[in-house]
Amino acid sequence: MFMSTQAPLRFFCPFAAATLLLAPALAEETPADQVVTLQGSDSTGGFSHGNTYPAVAMPFAMNAWSPFTQPVKDSFFYQYRQPKLRGLRQTHQPSPWIADYAAFSVMPVSGELICDEEGRASEFSHDKEVAKPFYYSVEMDTWNVSAEMTVTERCASFRFTYPEEKDGYVILDAFPKGSSVEVQPDQQRIVGWVKNNSGGVPQNFANHFIIQFDQPFLDQGTWKPGAEPSKDLKAEDEHVGAWVKIDPKKGPVTFKAVSSFIDQAQAETTLGLEIGDKDFDAVMEAGKKRWNDTLGKIEIEGGLPDQRRTFYTAMYRATLFPHRLNEPGADGKDRYYSPYDGKVHEGVMFTDSGFWDTFRCVHPLFNILFPELNDQILQGVLAAYEQSGWLPAWASPGHRGCMIGNHAFSLFADAWAKGNRNFDAKKAVEAMLHDSSHEGPIASIGRDGAPSYLQRGYASDDKTHESAAKTLEYAYNDYCAMIVAEGVGNQEAAETFRKRTGNYKNLWDPEVGFMRGKLSTGEWKPDFDPARWGSPFTEGCSWHYTWSVFHDMQGLIDLMGGDQAFTDKLDDVFQADPRVNTGAYGGMIHEMAEMIAANMGQYAHGNQPIQHMIYLYGYAGQPWKTQIHAREVMARLYHPTPDGLCGDEDNGQTSAWYVFSALGMYPVNPASDEYVIGSPIFDKATVHLDNGKTFTVTADTNGPMRPYIQEASLNGEPLNRCFLRHGEITSGGEVRFRMDSFKKEDWAAGPDSRPSSQSRPAK
Known part of the structure; x- marks a missing residue:
């Protein structure tokens, strides 16, 4: 991708x-x-061994945390071969190609106050790094500081151990693209918000955070890149941060971080519910149990x-x-800030997933191991449709222009075929009828090439980018929609979709023995080469896409x-x-x-x-x-x-x-x-x-x-x-x-x- x-x-x-x-x-x-969370972390933009980072997170959590080695602007932010760490960041990044949003970081330094990311970066060795799903620790060799972190679904707990003979500092970096910080020494905390994103957000989008310390500060202030640290308690600009000085002689400093897409009051509620008075080790043990329960399903x-x-x-x-x-309310009800309409709603919502990838076997795995969770995901998919007018295809956190197909259709049919039906299937059919017949505001939602596909039975190459890949996937998506429409007794809709399920046949050229792109005139796209990548295919060639007839292999055999x-x-x-x-x-x-x-x-x-x-x-x-x-x-x-x-x-x-x-x-x-x-x-x-x-x-x-x-x-x-x-x-x-x-x-x-x-x- x-x-x-x-x-x-x-x-x-x-x-x-x-x-x-x-x-x-x-x-x-x-x-x-x-679990080896470092698997796949030796990746670059030119060659991928996974394009992963060592996420410290709970299963399906709102936030993850990770060390980062690369400059903030680099979405390949943890690269295994790099010798320095720049901080521990809250991240929501689903892929380096999609990039991060709502991120900020913390970093320990000792001896002198250095805030900017290049200056504060520390040498480290993988020999002194422990990376688990529920826990991360590393020796910051430059500062002689041991940094540890563990997490809940929406919070994190940190423990930094400094050399007693040196001053100790914690640096908060609120990242560029709009940020605000306020140090509140009387409450031993830093509060603020960040607005960094890579798209898919409304105007009022923000991530509100609280960093709550367990000891008073010896000194504090704010900072901006390129300027000397200030003792001002508030700062708001394109890129700001905060710093606090702690007393290493009191032993390790521990602090908790929480964030909310709703507001700071919700962040306070979440912190109380998810961590409360638990110490670092208690949070870590709870996290380890949660992962063992999840992984122990097999x-x-x-x-x-x-x-x-x-x-x-x-x-x-x-x-x-x-x-x-979704975030937990004190009243026991879940609420979420919607990236689709910028409002707060009751219920559940999920994000940071590209269905073009995950329809294939991630959601089928959920339907075996976590059927209730998959039902909730589908409820969120339909809520996104109600709030935006379109089913999501690649959400991070809202609609993003990436990849092809209507694979929310597959998620509905997958669950329906497995008997996991705790979602509004009639609403799903309505949404599928709509999206399959309209081009969306961006190519990834709705059906890019819909006019040609509906008229000719294929998206034509001279009208639609990646036309052959889209035609093949639309035919499967129509099959999925047919399954659900039949299931709810909507025979008219089922017949509409059924007529399109064989459209893959329109791209089969028996002369070359492959699927290939076709022009609006009905002629084949010229100069065919089965090893030619790109349009009319997506990130592949005909060798790969000829097999994309998931629903009718017998038809392909014939x-x-x-x-x-x-x-x-x-x-x-x-x-x-x-x-x-x-x-x-x-x-x-x-x-x-x-x-x-x-x-x-x-x-x-x-x-x-x-x-x-x-x-x-x-x-x-x-x-x-x-x-x-x-x-x-x-x-x-x-x-x-x-x-x-x-x-x-x-x-x-x-x-x-x-x-x-x-x-x-x-x-x-x-x-x-x-x-x-x-x-x-x-x-x-x-x-x-x-x-x-x-x-x-x-x-x-x-x-x-x-x-x-x-x-x-x-x-x-x-x-x-x-x-x-x-x-x-x-x-x-x-x-x-x-x-x-x-x-x-x-x-x-x-x-x-x-x-x-x-x-x-x-x-």
Whole structure:
């Protein structure tokens, strides 16, 4: 998602110091202890190993906190190889391509008062850094200060330990783009607001914060970049900050931070409710328990140490987003500031998620592990529609111009197909009818190219940017809308959507054997090259998008000429030269470089469009190929190290792929109740469901060199199909596989063993 034109110099170069991240014996560690939050943090704009930062946060929290090494203006704000830290920042950033908003930071210095970010930056070593989901600590070597932080959903607690023989200072940086601070020494606190954002906010947007200390100040003041620190207690400008002097002889200084998008009074309420009188260690222990409860929804046994660390790190990444926007009132009711109309509403709201990424398997994972949460997310999606007139597609915090498709439709259908229906489905159908027939105020909402799509059955390349990708995704989105419309009995709407579900066929060119862009005249876009990136495709080429028919793989098989032609084409993806035609981009972008470096032909796992493709072999009777390819991707492209991802992590999608794949299944069509079977890597995985039941995946005689399923059973009965149904999982029970090192071509290979498609309905 989003790109730089700078080419990378390297791909996988696993860190020799990676063992420093792995420390104690796994047997003594909880799931939260096994998470490596530094995974993916060795990234740049030109080459991504995840584009992540070591977020200290609760699952689905409103705020996260993270150290940062780069200047405030740099959205790649934590880079593993950099030698200095500039502070600990509150962040809401879902992706460096989207950038941050409502951020501010704190930083300890000792001996002398230095406020600006370059001057206060401290040398540090990863040897003296501890990064956990619930806790972060580091030695600021320049200042000889130990800095620790831990968090709740909307608050954070800090403990700074200074050398006793030097003066100690805490520097608050309220960041540029509009900020205000006030030091209140009589109350031992700093209050203020920040307005920094990267778009998607109303005029009255602000993040109101309170920094509450546990001891009186020896001195205090404010500062502005480029000027000497002042002893003024108030400052408001484009970029301001505050400073306080504390007494190191009294021992470590602790303080609490809280923020609110509503107002400072709400921040006070939240601080009392979420931390109150709890000390630092109590907050940390509560945070660790919360993560263990969340990660413990899936218990794993067996596998290699790095696989177990990678698995729980992937679960952590998959449950950081979306961020909550609702805040708790003293009356027990939730309220939120809406980035869509600038008003305060009762209820729930979520943000910082791009559905183009997360519809694929993040929300399907939520529908298994957190169905109530997913219902709340959908309630928030519909509230956004009511407040803005459009369903969100990429929110951060409001509508942002990024990516394509109407994938809120997929979220509705995904939940509906799984029986998770605690949202206003009739309102959802209304919203889908509206958005599918109108172009929005920005290209990412509504349906860009709607006039052409409705008239011709495809978005035409001479009228619409990235037309082929949009046409393919709109056809799937229309299928999703049809599912929900049928479910609520709106047959007229269902028929409207049904007529469009086959529009993907309009882009199939049998002469070249690929999907391709088409002009408004009905002619093909000239000079076709399946390796040409960019328009008519999005961050990819026809090798990747030809498979974007999530709802009707049988229809795609028929277009290609049958099962053998289909599986041959799948094989070609891996066997093709990993060449790139930079096409519409005019130069290398990071996704291209990452595909070449992975050296798996035209398979580009580092970006989302092709991530389901491995799981398509079972639709044509060769599920054993899915098994070996899934194992290969997990083994080669995921590691619990700073360079341990193969592209953008993107709000948990690339991580959720690993969670599902490690369990041995994947939701190719989220708008169905089926999960295509792959190759489980653990001897046993137990899924703890919200209904109190458990579903267990057991893999007998398993191992790194035993990827192939020989036979399977479901609740003791033979299983000879290559998919599981959602109800079979949520009813509890066990699927059991016997694994070996040689392929078993006749397991689940028959016509009745295949997942369903629109052209091949489930029996």
